[in-house]
Amino acid sequence: MNKIPVIIDCDPGVDDTLALMLAHQMEELDIKAITTVAGNAPIAYTFRNGRNVMDYIGAQVPVYKGAEKPLLRTLQTAAHIHGEDGMGGVVLPASKQSVESEAAWDAIHRIAAEEKGELTLIAVGPMTNIAIALSKYEDMKDLIKRIVIMGGAAIGGNVTPCAEFNIYEDPEAAEMMFTSGIPVYMCGLDVTMEAYMSRAEIEKLMALGSKEAKLFHDVEQKALAFYDEMGRPGVALHDPTAVLFAAYPELFQGEWCGVHVETKGKITSGKTVTDLYSDKQFDTHNTFIVTKVDREAFVQKIFDLMANY
Numbered sequence: 001m002n003k004i005p006v007i008i009d010c011d012p013g014v015d016d017t018l019a020l021m022l023a024h025q026m027e028e029l030d031i032k033a034i035t036t037v038a039g040n041a042p043i044a045y046t047f048r049n050g051r052n053v054m055d056y057i058g059a060q061v062p063v064y065k066g067a068e069k070p071l072l073r074t075l076q077t078a079a080h081i082h083g084e085d086g087m088g089g090v091v092l093p094a095s096k097q098s099v100e101s102e103a104a105w106d107a108i109h110r111i112a113a114e115e116k117g118e119l120t121l122i123a124v125g126p127m128t129n130i131a132i133a134l135s136k137y138e139d140m141k142d143l144i145k146r147i148v149i150m151g152g153a154a155i156g157g158n159v160t161p162c163a164e165f166n167i168y169e170d171p172e173a174a175e176m177m178f179t180s181g182i183p184v185y186m187c188g189l190d191v192t193m194e195a196y197m198s199r200a201e202i203e204k205l206m207a208l209g210s211k212e213a214k215l216f217h218d219v220e221q222k223a224l225a226f227y228d229e230m231g232r233p234g235v236a237l238h239d240p241t242a243v244l245f246a247a248y249p250e251l252f253q254g255e256w257c258g259v260h261v262e263t264k265g266k267i268t269s270g271k272t273v274t275d276l277y278s279d280k281q282f283d284t285h286n287t288f289i290v291t292k293v294d295r296e297a298f299v300q301k302i303f304d305l306m307a308n309y
């Protein structure tokens with residue numbers, strides 16, 4: 001099998017942690033690097049968490065530190081879901097790996113060039129590192145095969161009624177990404193809110209018995225309580241949706257369309273405006289919006305992957 005070379009850009013983050021654990025078990029993916037960005041928690045925590053999680057699961061993958069704030073705006077974290085330090089109250093042993101000094105955006109460019117245009121970028125945090133790489137390197141847009149994101153929503157929002165966190169945090173960066181010309185596969189709230197696991201399913205997964213299965217369970221408890229309060233049937237696995245889409249697109253459905261990001265709105269800032277449900281009159285249609293998931297198959301795949309720990 002030809003493995004897909006990927007970089008996962010993330011802001012761990014409890015669901016980012018699940019995404020990293022799942023991606024590590026996917027034989028379809030060849031993880032070249034993890035790059036971290038401020039978002040769910042400050043960069044000091046997201047970088048530390050990325051290093052600690054990869055070390056904890058035994059992944060020999062370099063982790064790079066990225067942007068400590070959005071391009072133009074002030075950082076807004078999400079402690080109500082992720083806790084102050086981004087790990088939902090879970091404490092992992094400190095990574096013993098040497099600390100990478102190369103900046104995330106430089107690593108993205110270097111590895112994309114090494115992979116000769118075959119690299120998939122999986123972005124599950126604010127798009128700040130991607131925007132900096134696009135801005136710093138003229139050839140960046142020609143070196144990335146596709147970008148698979150967790151972010152946005154054709155309908156709805158989770159930070160405001162019309163904006164999802166990763167886009168809301170850095171809308172200017174997101175607009176740079178959507179208009180770069182690189183094909184974007186957008187796993188937004190339209191699909192991630194249906195890609196959930198119930199409390200009972202997560203308890204059943206923990207019974208797999210590995211330390212990773214226990215970490216999967218433990219980091220999600222704060223988020224589960226939040227979704228319980230919202231009366232939802234389970235916790236949305238936002239970031240795992242993006243990594244599973246990258247490796248198993250057959251579990252999903254979607255459509256090509258155009259997307260632009262509102263950066264000037266007062267109450268609409270961060271909205272991913274799409275012509276998916278209108279007259280398709282946007283200038284380009286290089287975004288595939290993922291709209292549906294086979295949830296049973298999605299959950300089964302998660303069990304299958306986690307059973308390998």
Ligand code: RIB
Nearest residue numbers: 013015016124165166238
């Ligand atoms: O809106 C959900 C997204 O915001 C996820 O990536 C989560 O980790 C947070 O970053």
Ligand code: CA
Nearest residue numbers: 013016124125
């Ligand atoms: Ca994230």
